[in-house]
Amino acid sequence: SYVLTQPPSVSVAPGQTARITCGGNNIGSRSVHWYQQKPGQAPVLVVYDNTARPSGISERVSGSNSGSTATLSISRVEAGDEADYSCQVWDSNDDRPVVFGGGTRLTVL
């Protein structure tokens, strides 16, 4: 089955840009989706289909995907961005179609 690899943690100072990676074999050929999860809360979709943002998600959040790495970027980071971020793809060749990365804790210094 397909495997997604994320760094366990990323730290960034307020006002800087945070970049969270999601690695997978030829992931650039797939659609990658990203979820934000704050402590004690349910996940929230923040990017879908590599680059699209749902209604209500800040323009500071963006996504990219190429080669073996997809990236979620958050510009002008604020304390309120501190959360866990998980990437997800759909593996249509598998009868276990939903694959999540292990998640990355974003810490705002």
Add this chain to the structure above:
Amino acid sequence: QVRLVESGGGVVQPGRSLRLSCAASGFAFTSYPMHWVRQAPGKGLEWVALMSNDGNYKYYADTVKGRFTISRDSSQNTLFLQMNGLRVEDTAVYYCARQAATTGYYYNYMDVWGKGTTVTVSS
């Protein structure tokens, strides 16, 4: 407003059973595939099961196959997860989630999530 509300969690001994429910409101329940996703303490999200919008297709993670059963009742707008033979490693918050869809097209991500219900398996 679109809403998913899980219930049925609790503390249960290993080997016992539990049935989770997810009440859906604010959208056409029969038009959407639905998922269960869990999160063990301090761990990442783990997909558990998927049921097609018409109930004809079900898919399970290897870790729960043969023990858990996903079902849905369109008359009640409710998704269920019957969990049998529970193990300590099934301890987690269980979320139900809606797979995004428009008329005749299903997207590959989940756009609405419930707040979750906690299952603790312990002797």
